[in-house]
Amino acid sequence: MVNTRRMLVTAVETLDEEKVIRLVKMGLNKGISPLDLIEDVHQGMKRVGVLYERENYYIADLIMASLIFQRVLTLIPITKESASEQKPQVIIGTVKHDIHDIGKNIIKGLLRSRGIGVIDLGVDVPPDVFVDAVQETGAKILGLSGLLTSSYEVMREIIDTLNKSNLRSRVQVMIGGMVNEDVKEYVGADYWVDDCAYGVEVCRHILNIDVNSCSNTMVGVV
């Protein structure tokens, strides 16, 4: 079992899609926990990220890694049933005027694989759709994704509308993409993430404690 898991991490790292699928199926047949298998795939993806940082991999390789991850998720039972059966705790979407969604899709998969219900509103999502979703679902986390400079203003508009609708105190807002502490302050979010695994940690952290007592500085920044 240990060997299968180690091989899985390496297969993801080397972006060998067919081998990854074979090993995941083998792991499931051997009774390895789906969560452990996803964790291994995730470890492999982190190595892909490191290789990108070292300029061994390119953007196309990052996308290939995300495609492999999406395919793995289709094999994992908990993920397949998640959309309909898990109570929505996180609303996620790429904000209006932006269409970048690779990171958003990965974090959605990681959250669902951990049993956290996610409603994905898609890309190019208008502010009122986010606000309506917060109101209707009572989700505790709103994840706003954007890779463009123009997305900052839309994020700010969404949070302003939450304030005006008296919904802001009901939800923790996490922004992701090309963001940092300054952007977080500018748009009025609670957290910023540029790493999917860290985003999952933030969500789990928020969901395990009372939202109102959650400090903005409680979680460090990647």
Next chain:
Amino acid sequence: MTTVIACETIKDEIMYVADKVQCKYPFLWMSSSLHKYPERLRHELQKEIDKCGKDEDNILLLFGYCGNAVLGLSSRYARLIIPKMDDCISLLLGGNQRRKDLSTKGRAYYLTKGWMNSDSGLAVEYNRCVMKYGYDKSNMVFKVMLKGYKSFDVIDTGIASKETMSDMMDAVQKLADRFDLEHKVIKGTLEVLDKSLSGQWDEDFVVVEPGEKVKFEYFGFDFQQSKMQDVISI
């Protein structure tokens, strides 16, 4: 004294303008590949700024905001001058507003000669992908990369020869056909570069005094009235 630290991606355009306005500033070039890593770009920029001595009055950074890459930069002795642009696409289109106006016609994946020829250029990346993964998988990868775009828009600033433009358009047409996108040439401008290298640092520029840091709000992000739909090329 003024020193220019500039992005290699727009080197041809910068050198054309420098020659035209007889700019005598010394140039320092930053690799195009640093755009993929904004934090690293910021670090490298700060390193170069720190190398400038007390006799430097101005350091002209020919970049845009570039994914937060200029945020927090500071110089002990010189003023930092930065075009108030999102990135080099806006810079070559003549400003953020022109880009917004153009974007009402649909999402464009902008291409410039510098981008096309860089290590991150779309055709270069596609060919590399095919070599590694084969056609089928590469097409899947690029469909993800180009999802939501309507067209490839090639920015023509007028400095490329007819032959060069024609070669570029041939390459772009092949990509457009492969991914079922439109393609067209749009007129660019060198006006901002012209002002940069002539020392006309007006409202299109962020000017940061010595000892001060480049702040987020200096770039005046205000897109609320816009119908912005375009996306930068990567």
